[in-house]
Amino acid sequence: MIKLRFSLFLCLLVSHGAVAEYRATGDLGIVIERAKGSALIINTSQRSILAKIESLGDLSHASVVFSRDERYAFIFGRDGGLTKIDLLQDKVAKRIIQAGNSIGGAISQDGHFIAVSNYTPGGIKIFLTETLELVAEIPAEYGENKLSKVVGLVDAPNQQFVFSLFDAGEIWLVDINNPKKPEIKKFKAIGKQPYDALLSPDGRYYIAGLFGEQGLAVLDLWNPETGVKRILPDYGKEDEKLPVYKMPHLEGWAVAGDYMLIPAVGQHEVLVIDKRSWTLVKRIPVAGQPVFVMARPDGRHIWVNFAFPDNQKLQIIDAKDLTIIKSLAPGKAVLHMEFTPRGEEVWVSVRDDNQLVVYDTESFKEIIRLPAENPSGIFFSSRAHKMGL
């Protein structure tokens, strides 16, 4: 009897074990395998690859946002594909092709809507997070029936989306409190060829970088009626503009105290801007054309990667004195970096070496290398609760 009871207990234990593979999602992430059209689900606490999701189309330049419950990842593919991945079940929950050529997306403040920015047809589309059903379509019309490519799409407080029109040189602010009838405010002549944009972490400032001319365009969302302000219009005017082999990205906001750090365009420099006066404080010479300039979550260090032909390097700037304190060489074609939620480690994608490298951000020592096929973007689920990401 005792024996039977014991084996019954064992049975229960085993069967309980089988159903008890609960998975929390707060320390998960998605890594894009751009050439393969697949995505890896990874765990940042175990530093492991949990699953590979395939057949996601053209994922060059793909980016990801997360549902606020951190269960779902939404992948925006270059070919207009929008895929909802279930992180609990390692599978595609829903997938649609919503445009011909797209560049990124955002999730609304309340988490109910996904917006996608498209190159072809130029504009944005808004979908229900739950079903990916189309709710609204906003063509980026300018001039005489022309459609502009849309870049720098972010979510902003009060159920708004903000984006820039590359061909038109405009910033549009869209209020979706009435999702069927979005209200659009257009800011025109903001500068030539805005190529990307970011939102400050407090959701107040929308900043677009310009490729067609010097400087940046800033929209203060606390005072949108004051219009878009141009900053650093004279920056680097007297210097020869160097060729740009890959457009920089303005993702996130590298802030150190009152300073903001952004990639220069056509100069091998990181620019330090005083965000109280929007003036240039310092130009930090770096190893190449910066692509991503990303602050560790505590803001102490800023990590920088570079465009071809300097894309095998990483440099780290100390926010304390705004100097480079470390240079690393992770491998061939370093494309992206993502910090763990509190920043003790950073994951780096090395495209041509087919590897992910995890670094300790204090000692700069390599912790582990994991295999991935031509990895590009890395996105952790902690983005779910950050505005503008």
Added chain:
Amino acid sequence: MHRTIFLCLGLLSQAQVLADPPPQERQETLRNMLRHDCGACHGLTLKGGLGPALLASDLAAKSDDYLVDTIQNGRKGTAMPPWKPFISEQETLWLVQTILKRH
């Protein structure tokens, strides 16, 4: 008769401008560059991004010289940078013909 001569000449000049293929290893580097580095702006499948599409059908009306010049020296007033420091003229011609699927 005239037409035959014209055709022959056409074939001859076509044959003459075909680029010498670079060594195998270099070809792979160039193809990787085309996919990923050109692809950063023109799309991994060359269907276009911030830069225009580069499929054979999109480039049909452009001459080889124009395309080689664009890649070598970039296009002023656009985001297209010069690739001269990294790719020789012969390699560029080979790359153009690869894009146009002539070999």
